[in-house]
Amino acid sequence: MRSPRSIIAATVLAGTTITVAVAGSAAHANASSLEAGRASAQSAQSAQSVRLSGSVAPFTAGARAIGAAPAATKLTLQFWLAQRSGAAARYAAAVSTPGSRLYRHFLSPAAYIARFGATPADAAPIESWLKVAGFTGIGTDLGRDYVQATAPVATIEAALKVRVDYYRTSGLGGAGSYPLRANDRPVALPASVARGVLGVTGLDNAAPAMTYVKEGVQARAGKKPAASAFACSQWYLQHYATGLPKIYGVRKFPTVLCGYTPQQLRRAYNFSQDNAGNGVSVALVEVGLTPDMFQTLTDYAKAHDIQAPSDARYMELSLGRGSQCGDPFNVEEQVDVEASYSMAPASNQVVVSGDSCNDGFFGLQALFDADLAVLNGIGNRPLAQVASNSWEAGDESIPANMLQIAHAYLIRAADEGVSMLFSTGDGSGVEVPSSDPYATAVGGTTLAVGHDNPRLFETGWSTGISTASGATWLFQGEDGAAGGGASLVWQQPGYQHGIVPAALATATGNRGGLVRAVPDISADADAFTGMTVGMLSFDDQGNVTGYFEQSIGGTSLATPLVAGVVADAEQGQPRSFGFLNPALYKLAGTTAFNDARPLPAKADPAYRGVACDAASCGLLLLTMFDDQSPSMAGYTGQVTAPGYDTMTGIGTPNGQSFISGLRNS
Numbered sequence: 213m214r215s216p217r218s219i220i221a222a223t224v225l226a227g228t229t230i231t232v233a234v235a236g237s238a239a240h241a242n243a244s245s246l247e248a249g250r251a252s253a254q255s256a257q258s259a260q261s262v263r264l265s266g267s268v269a270p271f272t273a274g275a276r277a278i279g280a281a282p283a284a285t286k287l288t289l290q291f292w293l294a295q296r297s298g299a300a301a302r303y304a305a306a307v308s309t310p311g312s313r314l315y316r317h318f319l320s321p322a323a324y325i326a327r328f329g330a331t332p333a334d335a336a337p338i339e340s341w342l343k344v345a346g347f348t349g350i351g352t353d354l355g356r357d358y359v360q361a362t363a364p365v366a367t368i369e370a371a372l373k374v375r376v377d378y379y380r381t382s383g384l385g386g387a388g389s390y391p392l393r394a395n396d397r398p399v400a401l402p403a404s405v406a407r408g409v410l411g412v413t414g415l416d417n418a419a420p421a422m423t424y425v426k427e428g429v430q431a432r433a434g435k436k437p438a439a440s441a442f443a444c445s446q447w448y449l450q451h452y453a454t455g456l457p458k459i460y461g462v463r464k465f466p467t468v469l470c471g472y473t474p475q476q477l478r479r480a481y482n483f484s485q486d487n488a489g490n491g492v493s494v495a496l497v498e499v500g501l502t503p504d505m506f507q508t509l510t511d512y513a514k515a516h517d518i519q520a521p522s523d524a525r526y527m528e529l530s531l532g533r534g535s536q537c538g539d540p541f542n543v544e545e546q547v548d549v550e551a552s553y554s555m556a557p558a559s560n561q562v563v564v565s566g567d568s569c570n571d572g573f574f575g576l577q578a579l580f581d582a583d584l585a586v587l588n589g590i591g592n593r594p595l596a597q598v599a600s601n602s603w604e605a606g607d608e609s610i611p612a613n614m615l616q617i618a619h620a621y622l623i624r625a626a627d628e629g630v631s632m633l634f635s636t637g638d639g640s641g642v643e644v645p646s647s648d649p650y651a652t653a654v655g656g657t658t659l660a661v662g663h664d665n666p667r668l669f670e671t672g673w674s675t676g677i678s679t680a681s682g683a684t685w686l687f688q689g690e691d692g693a694a695g696g697g698a699s700l701v702w703q704q705p706g707y708q709h710g711i712v713p714a715a716l717a718t719a720t721g722n723r724g725g726l727v728r729a730v731p732d733i734s735a736d737a738d739a740f741t742g743m744t745v746g747m748l749s750f751d752d753q754g755n756v757t758g759y760f761e762q763s764i765g766g767t768s769l770a771t772p773l774v775a776g777v778v779a780d781a782e783q784g785q786p787r788s789f790g791f792l793n794p795a796l797y798k799l800a801g802t803t804a805f806n807d808a809r810p811l812p813a814k815a816d817p818a819y820r821g822v823a824c825d826a827a828s829c830g831l832l833l834l835t836m837f838d839d840q841s842p843s844m845a846g847y848t849g850q851v852t853a854p855g856y857d858t859m860t861g862i863g864t865p866n867g868q869s870f871i872s873g874l875r876n877s
Contacts, residue, residue, distance in 0.1 A: 261373065261400040264409065266612025269394040269416045277377035281393055283366035287376075288349070289414035290358040290577060291338050292617050293330035294407075295624075300328035304626035304650065305706075308791040310798055310877045316787045318629030320592045321355065328627065330356045334408050341405050345371040353581075354588045357621065358413075368415070373400035376415060393417050410620060411613025413577045425638050425692055425739040425766040441825040441832070444470035444763075448660040448668055448741070453823035456834070457685050459678075460817035465834060468824040471744030471763030472661055473516050474554035477736065479666040480659060481555075481777065481806075482867025489556025489779030492788075495596035496548040496561065496772065497582045497603070500539035500568045501528055504748055504756060505549055511759045512550050512746035518557060525560045529595070531581055532567030540568060541603075547745050547764050548602055548772045554743070555776025558783075562586075562596050576605055576614065580621070583632070587624055597788035598631045600775035602768035604643040608700045615644060615701060622650035626791035633775050633792075635767035636731045637695030640674070640840070640848040646695070646730055649705040652792045653730045654771040655860050656694035656737020657808050658837045660819065669819055670808045672852030672859025673738045673765075676839030680832040689844060691835055694737055694767055695730065696850050696858040702728035707797040712856050720849075732793055734808065734860040735773040739765030740822050740835050743773075774865065781871040795877040796862060801855065804873035805863030810852045811838045 306314040319327065335352045338359045342350050347361035365376050374395040394416035401409060442453045444467055451467040472480075502508070505528070509521050549561060564585055566578025579601070586595045605614060622645065625632045634646035636655045646653035656673035677691035698719045704726035708717065717726040736743065742765030749758045782789055789795065799805065811819060821836040840850055840859070850858045 260403055262403050262406045263398040263400050264406060264412065264613065265398060266614075266616070267398045267412050268396070269611055270609045271379065271392075272377075272394050272396055275379045277396065278380055279378045281365045281376040281378060283364060285365045286362055287365060287368060287414055288360060288362045289368065289412060290360050291342070291412055292358040292410040292613070292620075293334055293338070293352075293356060294410045295330060295357075295620050296328045297620055297623060300324075300623045300627055303328070304623050304791060307629070308626050309794045316629065316790060318788065318790055319627050321587060321589045321594060321628060322592065324587075324624055324627050325355055328624070330408070332356070335359050338405055338408060341402060342371075347371070353584065355584060355624075357584055372412075372415075374398075374415070411611070411617045413580070413614070413617070425764065441827065442467050442823070444468050444828065445822075446470055447476070447663045449662060449818060453825070456823060456832075457680055457683050459685050459834070460820060462817045465821060465823040466818055468822045468828060468835075469741050469763060471742055471761065472659075472736070473744060474518050475516070476661045476666065477554060477743060477773065480661050480670075481735070481865055482869075483555065483777060483780060484867070487556075487777075487780035487867070487871065488783065489559030489776065490783045491558075491560075492556065492598065492779040492782045493560040493562055493596035494552050494556065494772075494775050494779050495586045495599040496545065496552060496563045496775075497566075497579060497586070497599060497601045498541040498545045498548070498563060499566045499578045499582075500535040500541055500545075501530055501563065501565045502539060502542050502545045503750070503754065505545060505563065507756070508546060508746055508748050508759070509549055509553060511748070513553070513557075515746060515759070515761070518554070521553065521557070521561075525558070526563075527561070528563045528565065529585060530565045531578070531585060533569040534565050535568055537569035541565075543745075543747075543764070544602055544768055546747055547743075547766075547768050548600055550745055551743060551769055551772035552600060552776040552779075555773055556779040559776070559779040560596075564595065579603060580617065583621060583625075586630060587621065587628055589628075594628050594630050596630065597782055598775050598778050599625070599633065600772045601632065601634045601645075602766075602771045604635065604637045604695075605645060606643065608642055608644055608647060610644060615648070618645040619648055619650065622648050626650050629788040629790035631775075631778055631789055631792050633771050633778075635695075635771040638692050638737075638766045638768075639695060640690065640693045640697075640850055641695055642697045642699055642730055643695045644701075647699045647702060647728060649702050649728055649793075650791060652774075652796070653696075653732045653861070654767055654774050655696050655731030655734035656765075656767045656770045657734050657860055657864060658738040659736040659741050661741075667806070669811070670736075670806060670864060671811050671838040672734075672808055672840070672850075672857060674838055674840040674850070674852070674859060675738060675740065675821075676836045676844065678834045678836065680834070685834055690839070692739060692766070693840065693850070694734065694770075694859050696861075697730060697848050698858075699728040699730065704728055705793070707794040711797050711800045711862065716851070716856065716858050729856070729858060731858070731861040732796060733774055733805075733862060733865070735770040735864050737765050737767050737770040738837070739763065740824065741765070743769055777865045777870065778874075781874040785875060789874060792874075795874055798877055799870075799873040800862040802873060803869040804866055805870065806866050807854060807863045808852060808857075808860040809854055
């Protein structure tokens with residue numbers, strides 16, 4: 213059964229003090245505000261319009277439309293309000309920088325809105341114009357981040373001077389279970405309205421990318437599993453596969469890991485039982501809710517002999533219609549909940565689900581709303597001190613207004629003292645929102661936990677994969693890697709000065725100056741050295757039929773692991789840590805971090821990779837670690853190196869030294 217603290221929310225939750233950041237009648241501006249703006253809205257209709265730069269999905273430029281969206285189809289759009297971002301960013305720098313007199317003196321959600329947010333007067337002209345243009349359901353969200361409104365496609369096309377079309381999905385961003393839809397050109401708004409609008413969402417429905425990978429998932433696709441040829445290993449070097457094609461002078465390699473346990477990961481990162489995250493709340497941002505997640509977590513804890521979860525410390529918050537239209541983050545949520553719990557079993561877990569039903573904001577808008585729900589919070593404080601986001605919106609070519617929207621609420625998170633962690637993705641290159649200077653970007657490693665030595669080695673996650681062909685191995689290219697590299701968008705933030713080598717902070721092309729480098733911090737992510745994740749099986753009626761486990765990796769694993777250790781460090785502290793990066797980089801090069809290094813050129817072949825049999829991977833594979841090189845197809849220049857690197861950032865957290873460093877920064 214779901215925890216008794218599960219909450220299904222629409223606009224206001226009856227009987228609680230929690231208010232959800234979605235628009236509704238309770239959030240509408242009062243009638244007098246609308247009437248006051250009616251005359252100006254009428255004139256704005258005929259006034260010269262301007263195109264909102266960066267408000268069209270890049271894929272529309274290179275893709276052929278295959279049909280128009282039906283004129284009567286209703287879409288719900290969000291017109292994001294410009295914030296006082298310059299002043300908010302200055303305050304964020306002050307409260308996040310060690311040594312500042314305002315360090316960790318954070319604002320409450322209400323204080324942030326009053327000081328830096330949009331005002332009712334800012335929203336009123338937009339609401340008035342939308343009403344005159346024929347939109348309905350018009351209102352601002354709780355934090356006045358956006359004005360939301362609904363209209364048929366025909367009305368939207370006339371008001372925004374665009375055409376809404378469907379596009380072929382082959383080779384383009386996914387759109388979940390929906391046809392891929394987008395506006396064909398940047399939206400046009402009356403000049404008097406456009407000056408108060410940061411961006412518009414809801415026109416396109418490209419879904420976000422999740423960042424978990426199952427062991428051998430790419431190779432296994434379309435392959436029929438065979439009988440197990442060799443056992444997986446409970447720890448690195450436990451079992452070997454023999455009689456393999458010869459490489460590096462040997463015919464045997466360690467077998468793929470079955471999945472590390474919570475105890476193994478805690479030992480690898482040197483966290484004791486005293487580090488449990490007591491009193492700290494961790495938000496896990498999802499779309500949809502996994503059925504019986506609390507029961508799964510209970511079974512997982514029992515299977516691994518760790519303390520049982522308490523329903524008093526577990527809460528689910530579902531926005532809008534929640535999972536009624538599906539549960540796209542089902543596996544993702546189980547990884548997030550179990551990984552964060554493994555590192556911080558006494559923390560308060562808050563699973564926040566975005567609305568999966570509206571295809572207009574099926575993807576990013578649902579996740580934006582979930583993050584905003586964390587920031588709007590309960591009463592006078594955010595929902596959580598730490599937020600784990602295991603998703604990506606795409607590379608830095610996504611519409612500029614998407615970057616600006618995420619940037620605005622990440623600055624808000626810094627002002628309110630919420631640590632926003634984002635996974636960097638599971639392939640080479642820079643993704644967003646993790647590249648934003650106000651995000652803590654979590655990269656990934658390949659971690660070898662031995663029987664007696666919990667850290668045989670740890671290197672940057674970049675695996676090349678080879679398949680057996682007779683007496684030889686055939687290299688197939690990159691199988692997975694932690695995202696990272698030099699940003700094409702953001703300049704180098706001050707906290708990276710002197711820490712990130714200039715060669716890793718130089719953008720490609722002719723752009724001058726140093727740029728933001730990704731990631732900032734990392735943890736285990738390689739699917740072949742991943743974590744065991746517990747899941748429930750169900751029959752056709754939705755009844756639980758059993759419990760099983762599988763090994764899962766990805767930066768979706770690394771991100772909640774880091775969220776858990778940050779909660780451990782915040783345990784017992786008078787204030788939350790907030791935006792982490794200035795404090796993290798101050799600790800760069802100290803014992804607070806394990807420095808993940810490249811594998812030595814003459815490393816023991818047993819440390820170079822693992823073998824995976826057909827039962828696990830669909831065919832016999834050899835996955836080779838730390839395998840980035842210019843000769844690899846798709847190479848982006850990422851490296852694993854001593855000190856800061858673009859696979860692992862400044863390193864992985866090192867137990868009490870990491871905790872003490874953050875507490876004393």
